[in-house]
Amino acid sequence: MSKAKVGVSMLYCLSEPFDRMVKRLSTQDTPYIEILDEGTHDLNRTRITQLKEAAKSYSLEYSLHAPFADINIASPIKPMLNASLKRLKQSLHNASAIDAKLWVFHPGQRTGIGQFYPGADFKQTCQSIQELYREAEELGVNIALENLPAKYWFLMNSPQEFLRMYRETNLPIGITLDLGHANLEGQIQPFFDLVADKIIHIHASDNDGSDDQHLGVGEGKIDYEWLTGTLKKIGYNKTIIVESITNIPQSLQKLKQLLL
Numbered sequence: 503m504s505k506a507k508v509g510v511s512m513l514y515c516l517s518e519p520f521d522r523m524v525k526r527l528s529t530q531d532t533p534y535i536e537i538l539d540e541g542t543h544d545l546n547r548t549r550i551t552q553l554k555e556a557a558k559s560y561s562l563e564y565s566l567h568a569p570f571a572d573i574n575i576a577s578p579i580k581p582m583l584n585a586s587l588k589r590l591k592q593s594l595h596n597a598s599a600i601d602a603k604l605w606v607f608h609p610g611q612r613t614g615i616g617q618f619y620p621g622a623d624f625k626q627t628c629q630s631i632q633e634l635y636r637e638a639e640e641l642g643v644n645i646a647l648e649n650l651p652a653k654y655w656f657l658m659n660s661p662q663e664f665l666r667m668y669r670e671t672n673l674p675i676g677i678t679l680d681l682g683h684a685n686l687e688g689q690i691q692p693f694f695d696l697v698a699d700k701i702i703h704i705h706a707s708d709n710d711g712s713d714d715q716h717l718g719v720g721e722g723k724i725d726y727e728w729l730t731g732t733l734k735k736i737g738y739n740k741t742i743i744v745e746s747i748t749n750i751p752q753s754l755q756k757l758k759q760l761l762l
């Protein structure tokens with residue numbers, strides 16, 4: 503039996519009022535919950551208190567997903583870059599305030615002028631990662647960078663790019679392996695072949711290979727039997743978070759069953 507901890511992301515209720523999301527925390531089939539510091543669910547002092555109370559009442563363990571809408575840590579435009587970093591640092595403080603075990607963030611995006619400055623977006627992503635890492639270290643927050651697909655102009659699509667980032671930053675930063683994103687790039691197995699020891703968090707959803715559909719686990723083309731077999735083989739004992747937007751209870755149950 504795998505020691506992986508199966509949890510759930512509250513992404514599926516991002517369109518609901520924050521208070522309704524908080525009420526749902528008592529009824530999830532798992533204590534491992536990923537909160538989103540994003541959209542209309544962005545955290546503030548009152549909400550942090552609500553989340554801490556829920557964690558205490560229901561013995562929950564949080565991870566916090568950083569904001570990502572309009573955030574770009576690779577931006578070549580300084581005022582935009584600074585605004586992104588400011589918001590992300592605020593989110594790191596929120597992670598510390600809710601006692602999150604982990605803070606998950608996205609890499610930078612290419613821009614329409616990227617081709618005129620080859621390599622600059624990757625270099626800026628590395629510099630931003632170093633800046634965020636320092637802030638996280640001061641706060642005692644553990645952080646993990648997520649792989650994203652090229653389709654949406656993101657960097658960090660493959661394990662090779664993570665290895666390059668490790669060479670350039672010299673930081674032992676963990677990876678959040680998003681299976682849906684990796685599937686769009688045909689990179690699920692390469693991540694396990696090349697950087698398995700760096701994977702400290704997993705986002706699980708499904709898609710048909712065309713789009714990041716966030717389907718329920720087993721509803722797309724990802725081979726979850728192979729995946730869970732691999733997690734058992736490598737003794738993965740960290741979190742795997744259902745990040746689907748439909749069929750949440752079924753997805754949790756399916757993952758738990760496959761990991762038995």
Ligand SMILES: [Mn+2]
Pocket residue numbers: 648680705745
């Ligand atoms: Mn994800």
